[in-house]
Amino acid sequence: MTRVVAQGTFDILHPGHVHYLEDAAAMGDELHVIVARSVNVTHKEPPVVPDGQRREMVAALKPVDEAHLGDADDIFVPIERIDPDVIALGYDQHHDESTLQAALGDRGLDCEIRRATPLERDDELLSTGRIIDRILRQRD
Known part of the structure; x- marks a missing residue:
């Protein structure tokens, strides 16, 4: 059995996330997803959605066999x-x-x-940041 790990922030799920996880699932027999804890997200804006809720949403996706929260101190522990x-x-x-x-x-x-391969769709929002930007523009 080939065990695959995918990881990410998964803040405000969108079709790009689903595509990534479908691609990852196709790489093996069992897909485990590690959802980054907010304290470890330093390369972009921190997530809006709380850690546990993001893990719960990812766990509900069809390609995912098991979703885990990342370790707050050492990102390699779950791996x-x-x-x-x-x-x-x-x-x-x-x-x-x-x-x-x-x-x-x-x-x-x-x-x-x-x-994973890119998902290229011109008519969809495929970035959490772009979704948030659109919300802010439309609600301003």
Whole structure:
């Protein structure tokens, strides 16, 4: 059985999230998703939706076998516990694959890193930030 891990913030779910998780699920037999804790989101604005609620929403999605909250102190703890064969990165996630592979190796984790494909739709909002921006413009 091939175990896949996908991870992300998943704040205000949109079709891009679903596409990423469908791609990730197709990479193996079992998909585990790690939902980042707000305290670990430092590369963009912090999430609007609370940690537990984001995990609950991701867990409800059809491609997901199990959803986990990330560790507040060490982002690799859930990956060590799940022990995946594949880590599926979103096509636009900020992670550098060689740096991630080295960090996994330092932890004794031997898994493949793959990228999901982009979802290209001109008529849809495929970014939480864009959704929030539109809400603010329309409610201002």
